[in-house]
Amino acid sequence: MLVKVYGSAVLGVEAITITIEVNIDKGIAYHLVGLPDSAIKESSFRISAALKNSGFKFPGKKITVNMAPADLRKEGSAYDLPLALGILAASGQLDSKLLERFVIMGELSLDGGLNPIKGALPIAIQAQKDGFKGFILPEHNGREAAVVEGLEVYPAKNISEVVSFFKEQEFPDPMKIDFENEHHQKNTDQELDFLDVKGQETIKRCMEIAAAGGHNIILIGPPGSGKTMLAKRLPGILPLMSLRESLETTKIHSVMGKLNGNSGLIYQRPFRSPHHTISDVALVGGGTYPQPGEISLSHNGVLFLDELPEFKRSVLEVMRQPLEDREVTISRAKFTITYPSSFMLVASMNPSPGGFFVEQGQESQGVVHDARRYLSKLSGPLLDRIDLHIELQPVPFEELSGKQSGESSESIRKRVKAARDIQTSRYASSKNIHYNAQMSLKQIRNYCKLNGTSQDLLKTAMHQLGLSARAYDRILKVSRTISDLEGEKEIQPRHIAEAIQYRSLDREGWMG
Secondary structure, three states, rough: OEEEEEEEEOOOOOEEEEEEEEEEOOEEEEEEOOOHHHHHHHHHHHHHHHHOOOOOOOOOOOEEEEOOOOOOOOOOOOOHHHHHHHHHOOOOOOOOOOOEEEOOOOOOOOOOOOOOOOOOOHHHHHHHHOOEEEEEEEEHHHHHHHHOOOOOOEEOHHHHHHHHHHHHHHOOOOOOOOOHHHHHHHOOOOOOOHHHHHOHHHHHHHHHHHHOOOOOEEOOOOOOOOOOOOHHHHHHHOOOOOHHHHHHHHHHHHHHHOOOOOOOOOOOEEOOOOOOOHHHHHHEEEOOEEEEOOOHHOOOOEEEEOHHHOHHHHHOOOOOHHHHOOEEEEEEEOOOEEOOOEEEEEEEEEEOOOOOOOOOOOHHHHHHHHHEEEEOOHHHHHHHHOOEEOOOOOOOOHHHHOOOOOHHHHHHHHHHHHHHHHHHHHOOOOOOOOOOHHHOOHHHHHHHOOOOOHHHHHHHHHHHOOOHHHHHHHHHHHHHHHHOOOOOOOOOOOHHHHHHHOHHHOOOOOOO
């Protein structure tokens, strides 16, 4: 008897429906075809034990299983459940008619229990697009799949529950969650707040500008000056994630199997902080069977690279294209995968190998040479993609011991959101442009026009401070954001003046 069951394969952050054909004939054998990997080939042992321990029979006949399309490699143990149900239906232990209306995925344990799978959210989205009635999956993955409207989601603890669904033909109520309400409540919860940061008011201002315009930023300062503390609080002043952004971010984490079964969707912006020993593949994604890297896991959030010069140069250079295009394309001989990677880069570094600024009177030839060699680890093209360079000094004792608290992240976020709303309206007709940091050269010319006074100020700064040519457009972008924060339609000289001071590394002769 021949039956068909439907599963799904995840390719990148998208899913493809897989047809699992099970045929039982005379003889004794088990043939599994359709480019399965080792985990799928081993499924016969898990399925046999799970069926017997759950009170079902594993037929001692010739079983042939085809996974179509046969030219697409299938990976993982999540096909255990559809394979087992196909075998039960083909052997007459289950009615096969209802099976064809559902996408079914799940890994079986030997006692028949269902273990979590990866990629439940993109699978559910594709199932809804393909017109399936519902999605049957492990209980752990129920919440992330239930967010998809127009698809009935039935989480199950074990294979016995699934079989009883089909035998009784009376399914329980599908899982329903009020994600709109839950999204609003959990999105506003913040563990880290700028209230905790003493002093560093100039740096807080710079972080606010970075958040308002989506600008990349590098913090330069000695150990203990608060670089990491400030970076960790940046997601708290970014605008709340929309439901669309939550879905995009959750899909990537779902593919990696990094979701908590109790939460379902990711509501707060990601903050990723990889160690400086990370490889280029781990950072941008890839591998024999490509997986998202850290820059995709930080999509719609913040990627924090602490001690930037300690990263391998090859690792830093592979970020150049994702920073520009906001996506990563990984090509292999038989396929090409694109992962989204729209993130804010926050980097930090010491000003010299010793960790401190070179003070006046200490500029010996050896110290200066070491500082320059340390900074040379960062290439010009990479720094060209970082809009804000800011220097930090240690916080004085008086400010650390004072009782006065800083401004809360919530109040800063309100100003950031108001500026982002202005930018959203401004770029409404521009495709893939949402905030100032994404402006092209043409848009800079259109939206960053300067009056005579501002033009003269910028010209003087370029000459007197030795600013490089690449700093010109960055200053215009940042000044546009500063004017948006103030609600000004035109860029004023004071906006230009403030933006100029955030280009430390472009100054001629800067050595830390």
